[in-house]
Amino acid sequence: MTDTQFTQITAAVTRSKGAPFTIEKAQIRAPKADEVLVKIVATGMCHTDMIVRDQYYPVPLPAILGHEGSGVVEAVGPLVKNIAVGDHVVLTYGYCSQCNSCHTGHESYCQEFYPRNFGGGDMEGKSAIQDAKGEPLHDHFFAQSSFSTYALSLESNTIKVSKKAPLELLGPLGCGIQTGAGAVINSLKVSPGSSFVTFGAGAVGLSAVLAAQVAGATTIIAVDVVPSRLELAKELGATHVINSKEENAVERVKEITGNGAKFALESTGIPAVLRQGIDALGSLGTIGVVGAPALGTDASFDVNDLLLNGKSIRGVVEGDSTTKIFIPQLVELYLQGRFAFDKLVKFYAFEDINQAAEDSEKGITLKPIIRISDHV
Incomplete structure (x- = not known):
């Protein structure tokens, strides 16, 4: 050339x-x-x-x-x-x-x-x-x-x-905002009146909080260890926040929801936090996994808890988005003051x-x- x-x-x-x-x-x-x-x-x-x-x-x-x-x-x-x-x-x-x-x-x-x-x-x-x-x-x-x-x-x-x-x-x-919002709207299909908890209140987790509000969830919980992030989560629509350094996150989610969350998202990439997210689900609850640890990282869960409660774990890449549709939708939601x-x-x-x-x-x-x- x-x-x-x-x-x-x-x-x-x-x-x-x-x-x-x-x-x-x-x-x-x-x-x-x-x-x-x-x-x-x-x-x-x-x-x-x-x-x-x-x-x-x-x-x-x-x-x-x-x-x-x-x-x-x-x-x-x-x-x-x-x-x-x-x-x-x-x-x-x-x-x-x-x-x-x-x-x-x-x-x-x-x-x-x-x-x-x-x-x-x-x-x-x-x-x-x-x-x-x-x-x-x-x-x-x-x-x-x-x-x-x-x-x-x-x-x-x-x-x-x-x-x-x-x-x-x-x-x-x-990528990042699409991942959090899409996980809620496209992957988990969070429903009106439901409960949703994000484990991790970074950009992806807080995008999920915004999307959960758009989707009509009425109990929206953010779990993190940074107080400023939890304060922002409340500003963005979280109804409850949990500092997992100060409280048992699983017990607190179950206390807030009565049985456990219907929907959850794990965005930290930390296997122990993923386990908390699975444990915090209620019967027939689903957790989306977007946190990316090093390749080959293993995580664990209680098989009988998963089996007997009908829980689901699913990986999520890029929020399951059909990008030519979803990204303009997010732009429009932003322009309307809803995202x-x-x-x-x-x-x-x-x-x-x-x-x-x-x-x-x-x-x-x-x-x-x-x-x-x-x-x-």
Whole structure:
């Protein structure tokens, strides 16, 4: 390729296991086929970015991470049909559109989910980005790699959104916020008048609290160990909060609900907390598991408690979302004042990305959003 076929970019690069992000100059090729080149306005930072940086999930390095991008379409490939230059978009996860899961509306369980989102390149193993020395940087992280001023996505994971909404806020709808809200609405199907408890009141857990309120749950419980998060949970619609450092969470949930919760969500990735969530369910209760520990992590439960009470445990990826429908729905709920996920976020300048990561890991910031480029 000649230089004229590249766009100059600035990207946050992860060069080795656990290393800080480094801001570097690089270049990205033009979009081909059904690809979309997006000028990134802002990108949310998610727990998954950190566990990949630290190689709990073995994405090849050096890489450009970032998977909650929002921005403006700059160019499209010749096969793109429904996305146009100038559209405001949110970037979400990649999927093949061809397997049985995709054909039945369960794209987040795509048979190619791992290689498309964690493979470090396209499906041929190739990168679209070169560093300043002309060396390839692993990209296509969640089919976007949006810790960068420009990103290449596919039409399928590029979600057009209303220009009425603040674009720099919307990126986390592509993963973290979608995961918590979708777990409640799509996976668990929390029903009006029911009880719901989230074990973990981070960005995902509090998104679930917001969604439980939208779904009509009348008992909404948040469990965490950070008092400020519990206070925010009450502000966002939780009817009860439990500090599990100070109280027995299982006993308290059963006291509040009378029998145990109808629905629960575990977002911490800690096996002992998952056990608490299962134990806190009532008869025929269901818990969704979204917390991601290291690969190979085991957890335990009482088999007879599960059996005799008809309890269900189910894994949830990306909130079981049909993204082209669900993400615009969340945007509309936000515009109507019914889904105040803006209360979860704090903005950081691009050069402060490592501070954002540190604040997130320390629990100081629930959902960092990195401002990447100016948007007029």
